[in-house]
Every structure is written in structure tokens, then in C-alpha cells.
Amino acid sequence: MSRYFFDIHTGSTFSRDPVGTECDGMEGIRHEAMRSLPAIARDEIPKDGDRQAFTVLVRDGNNRTVYTAALTFAGLWIGDSPIPEPEEDTLS
Template sequence: MPRYFFDFHDGQALRRDTEGSECGDDEAVRQEARHSLPEVAKGEIPKDGDKQAFTVLVRDESNATVYTATLTYAGLWLGDVPIPEHEPELDD
């Protein structure tokens, strides 16, 4: 089974995967990237303010990048705007 390496970039540093994971096909690679991004990001958000992007770069055994995915966090302070308790009714 082919081995793929999932490197993570947090906007500041690249963490290279030295062990890799065996994946049977392209869909398995995509699923591994999709599941690993939130796991890596959850302890890091927000690292530096209210904007952060996490990218996974997937390499195959020949060291070619074959897939990439990005998870973005964006926070925004709204100030003193109250959140409505219910939606206003529309006039006919």
C-alpha cells in the first residue's frame, strides 16, 4: 500500500511528517487530510489574533506534493451589537 506524508503549515512554520500513513487510494488520502486538519488546528486557534490558516500538504513516496487542503479560522468582534432573540416578522 502506498505511503503518504502529511506536512502541516500553520502560517509560521512547517511541520514535516517523517513517518507517513498508508492510504489505499486518492479518497483515503483526502479523508486523512480532512480528519487531521481539525485535530492539528484545535489546540492552536487562535495562535496570533483572530485569523489563522492551517494547511496540509500531502507528499507521496517520491516526495511529490499530490494534495493540499486548508482550514481557516476567522474571528470578528462585533462590539456592543445585541444578538436578536427572534427574527423579525415580514410584512405581506
């Protein structure tokens, strides 16, 4: 197994992983990125806004980015505004 470093970008902060995690190939890297994003989002979704993107950049031992994954939070208040009707197909 090789060691990979999972750097985190939250839109306002960037944190480099100084320790890394040993992963078994591409599926191990993907699994670790997928596991980490919801945990980060759970703690970092802003209390004062409704948009936030979280990105994991995975580096190998040679400092090359080998994988990236992102999770986006978008909240929208639905008030008294009606949902717009779809436009009619003008190509028919």
C-alpha cells in the same frame, strides 16, 4: 496501499511528516487530510489573534505533492457597529 506524508503549515511553522501514513488511494488521502486539520486547529488556533490558516501538504513516496487541503479560522468581534446594508443593484 501506499505511504503518504502529511506536512503541516500553520502560518508560522512548517512541520514535515517523517513517518507518513498508509492510505488507500485518493479518497484515503483526502479523508486523512480532512481528519487531521480540525485536530491541528483545535490545538493551534492562536489565543492572541483571530486569524489563522492551517494547510496540509500531502507528499507521495517520490516526494511529490499530490494533495493539499486548508482550514481557515477567522474571528470577528461584533460590537456597536451596525451590520452594513447591502448596496442597491445599480445595473437594473
